[in-house]
Amino acid sequence: MKNRFAAILAVCLCLMALPLAIQAQYTPTAQAGVSFWTQTSATATATSNPIRLPAFSGNGTLTISETGITGSPSGCTVTLAYQGNNATAASSTVATVSFTPANGVQTFAISPNVFSGDQYVATYACSSTYPTAGILTASFSPIMTVSTDPCFTSQKSSAAVSVTSATTTQLVALSAGKSIYVCGFSVNAATAATVLLEYGTGSACGTGTTALTGAFAPASGGAINLGGDGTKATVPSGNALCVVTGGTVTTVAGLVNYVQQ
Secondary structure: OHHHHHHHHHHHHHHHHHHHHHHHHOOOOOOOOEEEEEEEEOOOOEEOOOEEOHHHEOOEEEEEEEEEEEOOOEEEEEEEEEEOOOOOOOOOEEEEEEEOOOOEEEEEEEOOOOOEOOEEEEEEEEEEEOOOEEEEEEEEEEOOOOOOOHHHHOOOEEEEEEEOOOOEEEEEOOOOOOOEEEEEEEEEEOOOEEEEEEEEEOHHHOEEEEEOOOOEOOOOOOEEEEOOOOOOEEEOOOOEEEEEEEEOOOOEEEEEEEEEO
């Protein structure tokens, strides 16, 4: 009986604690810094262990602290590369910081040529002369960058695609001063047909006609799916979005997701 009571009590305590755990999971926090090295020798090449990037952001600030530096070091760098969480080999270098080791603290803004990754690996090296003595500490503080892509930040609309012949069909009417951002496009063709997106003004994009995509050619019963995150194509301000069907067309059906602003 005592053991049974203890088990029931433990379950109750877990259930009482659960809402607090869920709440903590979604509480926004500042992006804390992560450490590459703590007091590693500055007299030889050093490569850090992979460090997890909060929010997967590779943008941020690299802080290097040095003490006991002697000699005349030159040609020194810290290079950064991404590594996946599955322990795959590190990528090619995405950011390089050139600096001269000196006693004190130095900070550098990091803007990698690839925006984000799972983990960072840092390598310290001097191509000319290493310090004759000294220790080095380095850390990275990521900066969360907010996307300005309308397909991420704005409410999306959708328009049906329903075409039964080889023709040009308007999907989204033009609106003066507004662009159309294609966030997704998915159609199925009952027979072998070609399908492409274009934009223009006038009836069925007949004026200033410009192709947005090449001609997709799904097999009979095949599909086209431009999914995933972010904007797939952009219609310039003041133009309409149209779909062009060709070949043997019986039914091409689907939808387009978009933002018009």
